[in-house]
Amino acid sequence: MSGWYGFIGVPTDVGNKACGAAEGPAALRAIGLAPRMGMVDRGDVRGPAYDGTPDETGSRSVRETAAWCTGVRNAVAGVLADGGVPVMVGGDHAMALGSVAAAAEHARRQGRNLYVLWFDAHPDFNTPETSPSGNTHGYPAALACGIGHPCLLRVGAFTPLLRPDRLVQFGIRDIDAGERENLRRSGIEFHEMPAVRERGLAALVAHTISRIQAAGGGHVHVSFDIDALDPSVAPGVGTPVPGGLLLDECVDSLRLLGASGLVQSLDIVEYAATQDQGNRTAHVVEHLLAGFMAGRDGQTALVA
Numbered sequence: 001m002s003g004w005y006g007f008i009g010v011p012t013d014v015g016n017k018a019c020g021a022a023e024g025p026a027a028l029r030a031i032g033l034a035p036r037m038g039m040v041d042r043g044d045v046r047g048p049a050y051d052g053t054p055d056e057t058g059s060r061s062v063r064e065t066a067a068w069c070t071g072v073r074n075a076v077a078g079v080l081a082d083g084g085v086p087v088m089v090g091g092d093h094a095m096a097l098g099s100v101a102a103a104a105e106h107a108r109r110q111g112r113n114l115y116v117l118w119f120d121a122h123p124d125f126n127t128p129e130t131s132p133s134g135n136t137h138g139y140p141a142a143l144a145c146g147i148g149h150p151c152l153l154r155v156g157a158f159t160p161l162l163r164p165d166r167l168v169q170f171g172i173r174d175i176d177a178g179e180r181e182n183l184r185r186s187g188i189e190f191h192e193m194p195a196v197r198e199r200g201l202a203a204l205v206a207h208t209i210s211r212i213q214a215a216g217g218g219h220v221h222v223s224f225d226i227d228a229l230d231p232s233v234a235p236g237v238g239t240p241v242p243g244g245l246l247l248d249e250c251v252d253s254l255r256l257l258g259a260s261g262l263v264q265s266l267d268i269v270e271y272a273a274t275q276d277q278g279n280r281t282a283h284v285v286e287h288l289l290a291g292f293m294a295g296r297d298g299q300t301a302l303v304a
């Protein structure tokens, strides 16, 4: 059976006050996303409000981010324990620390290797030392790999949650100078837009899937930041960067990922309803999920 999907709303912008991602889940509920797609609505995670005062590392809302991520971790773990596919709907991308923590713990219990495929305009591989903003939504990929703010490294049961050679990023086109050095030192595989244009997103994703399958499979977590898409396609984001991915190539890639049978958890983050043009970006979210689900259903049909 293809199982079921659990929609987990995470209405917060503690990772970047300006991004407007706190309204994302409500706007997606307003278009009836979960019921229309046959997802079980597991409700919203709750947590503290944003605090803009920087701490001694220059980071903002670290305690608040940790509190929210702990809630996300529990909610995602709950869906995984009940045999579903958690779809963590942000909220800003800092929340991925919580879902990756749950995925890592689940994978370890099942004796599987965790892989994370990260679709984003930004690598989110900053540490407090390299961050130009102090915003925690620039940290989660680095935290998953075990580097960053000690208070946030404690969100998961262990650290690193993820081996750096099991993180692959796609759609990258805005990297801070110190962040690039972090990526280099950790040996992260990241595909910037020129490489994506040259080789094709779906081809890169297919190659990654085969590599994971050749290594014996595992638990693949997909973390999809809506700002990976070009702002002309998905205007409802807080940190838009031109020159991004197109909808069709993302839908095709998610269909391949669904069909691989490897993906067991998913994030859809940084949908900023307040920046949207009508419901355009909300419908983009729907298309992305529909592609993933179609791939998974096809895979089930083949297996059945």
Ligand SMILES: NC(=[NH2+])NCCC[C@H](N)C(=O)O
Residues within 6 Å of the ligand: 092, 093, 094, 122, 124, 126, 131, 132, 133, 134, 135, 137, 138, 139, 174, 176, 225, 227, 239, 270
């Ligand atoms: N998930 C995101 N939208 N991240 C944007 C990060 C922007 C910038 N690199 C920073 O650290 O502040």
Ligand SMILES: [Mn+2]
Residues within 6 Å of the ligand: 093, 120, 121, 122, 124, 137, 225, 270
């Ligand atoms: Mn991001």
